[in-house]
Amino acid sequence: MIKIALLGAGRMGSLHGRNAAASARLHLAWVVDPQADAAARLAAETGARVATLEAVLADPEVKGVMVASSTDAHLADTLTCLRAGKAVFCEKPLSLWAEELETAGAELTAPGLPPLLVAFNRRFDPHIAALARGLAEGRIGKLESLHIVNHDPATPSLDFIPRSGGLFRDFTIHDFDLVAWLLGEEIEEVFAFSSCLIDPAIAELGDTDTAKTILRGASGTLCVISNSRRSGYGYDQRLEAFGSKGALRIENLRDDAVSYWGEDGPHGSPFPYAFPDRYGDAYRAELDHFADVIEGKSSPRAGFAESLGAIRLANAAQLSVQAGAPVRRNAEGKFDV
Amino acid sequence: MIKIALLGAGRMGSLHGRNAAASARLHLAWVVDPQADAAARLAAETGARVATLEAVLADPEVKGVMVASSTDAHLADTLTCLRAGKAVFCEKPLSLWAEELETAGAELTAPGLPPLLVAFNRRFDPHIAALARGLAEGRIGKLESLHIVNHDPATPSLDFIPRSGGLFRDFTIHDFDLVAWLLGEEIEEVFAFSSCLIDPAIAELGDTDTAKTILRGASGTLCVISNSRRSGYGYDQRLEAFGSKGALRIENLRDDAVSYWGEDGPHGSPFPYAFPDRYGDAYRAELDHFADVIEGKSSPRAGFAESLGAIRLANAAQLSVQAGAPVRRNAEGKFDV
Amino acid sequence: MIKIALLGAGRMGSLHGRNAAASARLHLAWVVDPQADAAARLAAETGARVATLEAVLADPEVKGVMVASSTDAHLADTLTCLRAGKAVFCEKPLSLWAEELETAGAELTAPGLPPLLVAFNRRFDPHIAALARGLAEGRIGKLESLHIVNHDPATPSLDFIPRSGGLFRDFTIHDFDLVAWLLGEEIEEVFAFSSCLIDPAIAELGDTDTAKTILRGASGTLCVISNSRRSGYGYDQRLEAFGSKGALRIENLRDDAVSYWGEDGPHGSPFPYAFPDRYGDAYRAELDHFADVIEGKSSPRAGFAESLGAIRLANAAQLSVQAGAPVRRNAEGKFDV
């Protein structure tokens, strides 16, 4: 068993901590969180013990650290752990701010550092992986366009909005990373419309809740991303890839394979309501990949470069909305009007 | 346009009459019904005129007659029209009673008679026809078994039960004809369980409302028929064919291709509720086939032999229930214990 | 029967002509086409007779004319027929050019003219109509966004491209009309990306084959239209409406309800390959609506205003592509950068 530690006993930290405890390959030894109660509760639940970050980094048997601290601490915590020689599994995003990432870039890409895995969960979903295999095998010929629907079941707490980084950096970032992964070429242009249709309080906080973004790839490929903070029917997570010889698509999962036929027609079981349900397998696969990375069997599927790429696309969409114009990639890889 | 007449302005007569009126090939000239009101109403609706049977048969321009009189008059009316030289489209069944059919057999199969089409609607359904084509093309290799679900949306009026001929002769007869058509070999053994689960009044009238029938074909092929007089969710009309290399199946149609996703999950539009909705295309195709038959372009897809075959299977199932035993086909083609 | 005439015996004229011949309400008496062969063939097939336009207009019994001449003659032919007192069913578009429509607007909207129906087929599709009813009944609460997929099975002949008016005016126009109809509010902003991914010859002719268009309505509603000239799998015609309480969607139809299960998994029957298959019911319903319009039972569901609205949206998308910028509706109802 590979001994690991966890930084952060909040929502995502608890999810990863429980998965680590149930893993046959990883031994979650330590939980670190400034909130002593949260740390103690999660440690009790997972059979781990509470520790300070210093103690964890000083433990030579600890091979990896899962960073699930607050978003604005991700990058600093990651750097601290990497410098201490620990492999890092960092909950996404590594940072919400491209400038921070650019500043840290030289260090993060220097040779000799332990591996860094940034946990973009879509990359580990078995359904998306199956679609990606289909693309790679040429089932639909040359890929021409991608459609992504990513609608949350219900709006987050209003408290969260100001520290979220905004719809594009917080939420669409998953889709930007998907596009970058699946499209296989650079995005050259981005345009977005966004509206606040669900809750005017979100607009008062300077954010939006509904957006449609279109992106053009280097060879003219076209991608559409639809985002909404509230679907009314669960977590809408769909993907369609159109190519020269056909299409591959992922429909929403259902809670089970039962359907009910009644007076008003056929009903399927509901869609998974929220991300821990929809992406449960992906979260477990991420951890298994982290075990592979620590053991040197794989290199991380996503790390610094993917984090910077996704944030730059989020910035591009944000800038497009502000400028009311499409933005284009410049020679440095950033987007401007 | 081919000039035709209609006997019977009841439920099925009206359905066929309206289809004839909308046909570009058939000209519905006459409607005959002892109930003067019904005849007048349907004639007005279809642009036809009311007549007596004698007048219709005396009209040399009338090439065909649709017999949709009361079930117990089907055979006699059919014979009268055939003897008068008119092609006949007879609503199923030609008769509920095998003995009647056997008695009439010599005349009905004599050379020189005009053609007789017995309107088993399943034989004209485009979905079942597509499945039958798949079987004929060998898509599933050698056919091994058939499963049929035939559940009505709601029980018929209790008045109808005593004159229906019983569940097997009235309702399952469609499925017996389907099996005979699709299986492509003689049925050698039949066993049925039936129960009265929906309405005890049906049992008091000596009938049942729920049945499961299994049939074995000459080469060992096996068929299952499920019948219920009430589904609670519309007209359940499904068919599965299993073969050596796969399966072909027909799912229920829906009223339209719209689905609704709400708080309690995904809903499809309802299934067609009743037979005129589900088999609307089949009823229109039947009439078109009748036009082909009159013009000598086709021979009838179902007639006397198919009617006798289906009624014998219905009798077999009925006898199996009464005897509490499987029944087997004898040298004369009838079934006994 | 309502006596009508048909101008144009080409692809669309033949389709409408055959439907008229099969209609129980309309009597297609005359076919007019400068190509004598085509007119004769279609007349023979439909039981109509060949005539000149003058003769048709002089026939006082002719109540309506179906205009299916070449696209660039639609408007002039329509005006000629209306001036002669005939109701007109004009195949879409009334004109590809907003200026032409604006010029003709005063006359076309003057009181006393016979009714003009412009045949936008989507408005008559039973599936889209069912979705529209669901919206009107408030099944999904307040409508927030629409997604339309409109992909042709295969590219048109290259000959057609130069006279098509371009992808947006020729093809996307259906989607613009759908958006205008279903959204229920004015479109204020339009942005489109287009690419030539399928056939470089289309680019050489100055057109594109793939486009993603986003539109913003007056209250912030957002619409996405995806267009491709070639799907590789048939005619992809899907629609999703997202609202405050759920979603309504239309999936692609299938040729029949049969599915096949084989070694490589489950297969459904193919999608309708082309527009006459997918919209067969809509074309028949259009004609029935024309009969209602002639009889004064309905006013036309789409006419001059809808034609101008759709063409202005097509122009907006075209201008957005040319300018590389979103375009906005001005006080006159036109769009500029």
Place this chain on the structure above:
Amino acid sequence: MIKIALLGAGRMGSLHGRNAAASARLHLAWVVDPQADAAARLAAETGARVATLEAVLADPEVKGVMVASSTDAHLADTLTCLRAGKAVFCEKPLSLWAEELETAGAELTAPGLPPLLVAFNRRFDPHIAALARGLAEGRIGKLESLHIVNHDPATPSLDFIPRSGGLFRDFTIHDFDLVAWLLGEEIEEVFAFSSCLIDPAIAELGDTDTAKTILRGASGTLCVISNSRRSGYGYDQRLEAFGSKGALRIENLRDDAVSYWGEDGPHGSPFPYAFPDRYGDAYRAELDHFADVIEGKSSPRAGFAESLGAIRLANAAQLSVQAGAPVRRNAEGKFDV
């Protein structure tokens, strides 16, 4: 962690052993198998050690034993372990022979014995469990009939046939247990037709490969079971329950949620091919239930009584085939002609 041992390192033993090794609640300490290689291989893979049964039973820390020895040793091994005070998880069937079970019945149902869980996997499948919940909640009113399709992907090795107990005892037994569980009333009558359609060598060994069984419950409820040893398209595992107010059904799962649209129409990803794929979740849930049983949190969901009930139904079907007649339950709970 609960210390357990495994008897049998064959196909089912390996499956259960691997699941135990991956469990966070169970510690698989010992593997016992007369075939030393197989035991060693599985022990190495699961981190367990090889032992004799005597050593396992002598280990006071071992709380439970998983019996996955050869089928004909299940009952004796189970008794040996229970007598030694160990809870038992016995792979189905406890025995193929009703007489053996009846003989052991007094001992197996005596008070004071450790708990015995017989691993009928369907009882632990989340999809079937969801359907069972729906029945219990009255979603379809009073249950009237059940349809089960249980078709294997491909015939087993011919070596297996003679020791299988025959199609009904080996394969249909799952369905008999499902019916007993879901129907909630005693079965009073059973009739089966069986045929050898797939491989004549199976007939030469005295068995059949295709069967349709119908069962009648005490209140007249009707069940249909369809079995085939070879589907040609994967493991067909479907279930439909019809009630007074509607139906609940389970469709086949698919390997993933991806579909492919190509020239010949839409394709879904294949069905799980074999039982370890289709029932993977059920096998894991069984073990978790065993942990609950050992800890006294649950009583076994299936044990001796369920085993005897299912075998009696299998015998009933077998007898029905031999006698060519339906069989009925007598006062002792056995079935005769």
